[in-house]
Amino acid sequence: MGGRWLIPLLLLGLAWGQELIDQLLFGGQWNLPMGPGLPLWRVLSAPFSHSGFGHLISNTMVFMPLSWLVLTRSSRDYIAVWIGVVLVELPIALFWPAAGHGLSGVVYGLLGYLLLIGVLERRVVPILLGGITFWLYGSALLALIPGVSPAGVSWIGHAGGFLGGVLAAFAIRTDSSGIDQIKGS
Numbered sequence: 001m002g003g004r005w006l007i008p009l010l011l012l013g014l015a016w017g018q019e020l021i022d023q024l025l026f027g028g029q030w031n032l033p034m035g036p037g038l039p040l041w042r043v044l045s046a047p048f049s050h051s052g053f054g055h056l057i058s059n060t061m062v063f064m065p066l067s068w069l070v071l072t073r074s075s076r077d078y079i080a081v082w083i084g085v086v087l088v089e090l091p092i093a094l095f096w097p098a099a100g101h102g103l104s105g106v107v108y109g110l111l112g113y114l115l116l117i118g119v120l121e122r123r124v125v126p127i128l129l130g131g132i133t134f135w136l137y138g139s140a141l142l143a144l145i146p147g148v149s150p151a152g153v154s155w156i157g158h159a160g161g162f163l164g165g166v167l168a169a170f171a172i173r174t175d176s177s178g179i180d181q182i183k184g185s
Contacts, residue, residue, distance in 0.1 A: 004075040008067035012060055015048040015103060019056050028052060034089065035099025043086055043093050049101040059103035062137065066110035069129055077113070080172050085109035085164035092160045100154035105161030108144070111137055112165030113172075120173040 022030040032045035050056040070078045085106050092100075114133040118126035142148050144162055149155045 004071050004078070005068065007071070007075065007078065008064055011048075011067075012063065015050065015056060015060075018048050019050050019053060022049075023053070031101060033099040033101035034093035036094065036097060038093070038099065040090070040093065043089050046089070046093075046101040047085075047103050047106050051102070055102055059107060062107050062140070063103050063110075066107060066114065066133070066137070069114055069133060070110050072129065073117070073126070077117075077168070077172055080168040081109045081113045081165050082106065083164075084113075084166075084168035084171070085161045088160045088164040088167065089157070092156055096156050098154065098156075100157040102157075104154075105157045105164075108140070108158045108161035109165035109168065111140065112162040113169045114165075116166050116169040117172065120169055 018030075018032070022028055028051075031051065032042055032049035034042040034046040050059065067078065070081060089105055111133060115130050118128070118130035143153070143155060144159045146155050149158070
């Protein structure tokens with residue numbers, strides 16, 4: 001159990017390291033967004049690239065608690081959310097006309113996962129995690145509506161991340177139910 005709690009800290013270390021280098025050496029011009037016409041590997045770099053410390057701090061404050069809430073379940077669930085987000089963000093990077101970056105896509109993936117997994121599993125602890133998540137961060141769901149987010153904020157990146165988390169919840173639920181059925185035989 002011990003090491004998995006460090007995963008979000010290590011991931012944040014990448015984001016903070018990138019932003020420090022960007023600000024100190026490149027004057028805020030070294031961004032690694034995903035978007036049309038950009039290399040596909042940028043889907044993997046985009047979560048670690050931010051448009052300044054304010055952007056990174058706001059993502060950090062939500063990323064850590066949501067990460068730890070998912071990690072109360074398992075590292076596998078946490079990795080599933082990241083994979084789901086990357087898979088959904090890939091077509092967005094290819095076809096959406098604007099570039100985007102930041103951890104908010106992953107934040108919305110974690111949010112989507114936590115809100116749905118309890119409903120799918122119909123178990124008390126995941127339902128409580130979903131309820132706590134909704135109570136703390138439910139207002140963030142408004143940013144999934146086109147036109148609600150401020151100019152320059154990628155609602156499609158948020159929506160894509162949320163969908164990635166929802167898909168991860170379905171994948172985890174499907175996988176878990178299959179394992180339960182095998183154990184029950």
